[in-house]
Amino acid sequence: MILMNDFKREDETLIQSQIAAVERVFRSGWYILGHEVKAFEEEWSEWVGASETVGVANGMDALEIGLRAIGIRPGDEVITTPITAFATVLAILRTGAHPVLADIDPETAILDPKSVERCLSPKTKAIMVVHLYGQAGPLKELSALCSKGNIQLIEDCAQAHGAKVAGKSVGTWGAFAGWSFYPTKNLGCIGDGGALTTETPQIAEAARKLRNYGQSDRYQHPVLGMNSRLDELQAAILRERLKYLTEWTNRRRMLAITYTSEIRNPSVFVLPLPTDKDEHVHHLFVVSTSRREALQSHLKHCGIESLCHYPIPVHHQDPCKTVRIDPNGLPNSERHANECLSLPIYPGLTDSEVSQVIDAMNRWNR
Ligand SMILES: Cc1ncc(COP(=O)(O)O)c(C=O)c1O
Structure with missing residues (x-):
């Protein structure tokens, strides 16, 4: 896995x-x-x-x-x-x-x-x-x-x-x-x-x-x-x-560039990279799709773990149901919570594993 x-x-x-x-x-x-x-x-x-x-x-x-x-x-x-x-x-x-x-x-x-x-x-x-x-x-x-x-x-x-x-x-x-x-x-x-x-x-x-x-x-x-x-x-x-943090951050950046340039699937939106690379340290690599459950189970079937950050927005948590929110509502947050999916990205991930993730992403829903 x-x-x-x-x-x-x-x-x-x-x-x-x-x-x-x-x-x-x-x-x-x-x-x-x-x-x-x-x-x-x-x-x-x-x-x-x-x-x-x-x-x-x-x-x-x-x-x-x-x-x-x-x-x-x-x-x-x-x-x-x-x-x-x-x-x-x-x-x-x-x-x-x-x-x-x-x-x-x-x-x-x-x-x-x-x-x-x-x-x-x-x-x-x-x-x-x-x-x-x-x-x-x-x-x-x-x-x-x-x-x-x-x-x-x-x-x-x-x-x-x-x-x-x-x-x-x-x-x-x-x-x-x-x-x-x-x-x-x-x-x-x-x-x-x-x-x-x-x-x-x-x-x-x-x-x-x-x-x-x-x-x-x-x-x-x-x-x-x-x-x-x-x-x-x-x-x-x-x-x-x-002592390792700079090296780990550089590796995360390389992995994010590879994912962003090689994941090509019209059913998946990849959150774009910033124009200045220094603005992002890629703690998580997040994509979104209206068929998240299907994508997640396809990845699992291919031996790839994925997680959602975050599937329940704060205002839907019991202690926060009455908090004040934007008077125009929170439509982007609602949608993101329903559609986001995080793919593996950590410094120890090997190039061959990255290729497997890309391949699985590109084969999905074709
Ligand atoms: C955005 C954010 N804020 C706060 C925290 C809380 O950090 P900790 O788990 O160390 O209390 C986390 C950790 O999950 C986080 O991701």
């Missing part, structure tokens, strides 16, 4: 360096908020080009902590997309704020600034763009919208490690950005992990307190925080894996 991800395929040198990193932590005798987390935070800031990184337990916490650190309060509104991991919206809900859902651009499946504009209200305090599938969202347009209305821009970078717009990395455009290091992400650990990046020292300081029970100094708790710390073990592993 050609899988969506196969972690067992990884380079032996990398496996050995991660084992050595784990041993390093064991022998250090320091397991929480120590040297490895601090070193990873510095290395991640440098890699992204951000001023500050705060390591936390997972990507969802990074968003919740960041929202609280920038002052989002119960009753505030945060505009985002219905086509995302539920964690994006759950982070907003957990702060007591109200998510408001704008529609997506059908070409990219990312938040459409025109729809965002229709969702604005006096209660709008932030816009959270999700750089979905690894592609940077419309940062210039959304930044302009935010500066007109005294609204904060927030980036959900869980899928877009290393994407850049006009040479500037995602994660450096907004008040803060949330990153996930869930194992399947472009940079993943061997468990849960996350971080937020920001250009503002006060936000980083607030986030450092919030991740650690709201503690300022030992036993001093000026705010109600949470327990959301990145483990030393995960940080040590991330430091080793980070």
Whole structure:
């Protein structure tokens, strides 16, 4: 079976360096908020080009902590997309704020600034763009919208490690950005992990307190925080894996170019590549078709795994059925949720497997 991800395929040198990193932590005798987390935070800031990184337990916490650190309060509104991991919206809900859902651009499946504009209200305090599938969202347009209305821009970078717009990395455009290091992400650990990046020292300081029970100094708790710390073990592993991230991203880009130029099937729409290759890091490779179930079962029959990101838009999830949405509705999101299908794309995929996927895609429905 050609899988969506196969972690067992990884380079032996990398496996050995991660084992050595784990041993390093064991022998250090320091397991929480120590040297490895601090070193990873510095290395991640440098890699992204951000001023500050705060390591936390997972990507969802990074968003919740960041929202609280920038002052989002119960009753505030945060505009985002219905086509995302539920964690994006759950982070907003957990702060007591109200998510408001704008529609997506059908070409990219990312938040459409025109729809965002229709969702604005006096209660709008932030816009959270999700750089979905690894592609940077419309940062210039959304930044302009935010500066007109005294609204904060927030980036959900869980899928877009290393994407850049006009040479500037995602994660450096907004008040803060949330990153996930869930194992399947472009940079993943061997468990849960996350971080937020920001250009503002006060936000980083607030986030450092919030991740650690709201503690300022030992036993001093000026705010109600949470327990959301990145483990030393995960940080040590991330430091080793980070050394490979550029090479992995290049491989993902090559795979995406091959799929895009060679999948030729009139029944399938392939989400186009951006004109600037740096804008996309191809976390997922997504196509759409009105006969998704049939395509998925054909691929399975050919020994190819595929998944849907995401088959149920957020406003159809039980806890979100009453959230405010674009007054014009969310037709592009509805359609995308019904038609999208993700094909395997990960750095360890072999050229022969890529050819098998292309061949299966081109043989379907002929
Ligand atoms: C777009 C997006 N946001 C947030 C998250 C949450 O990250 P985590 O699973 O690390 O909490 C994910 C992960 O699935 C994601 O894909």
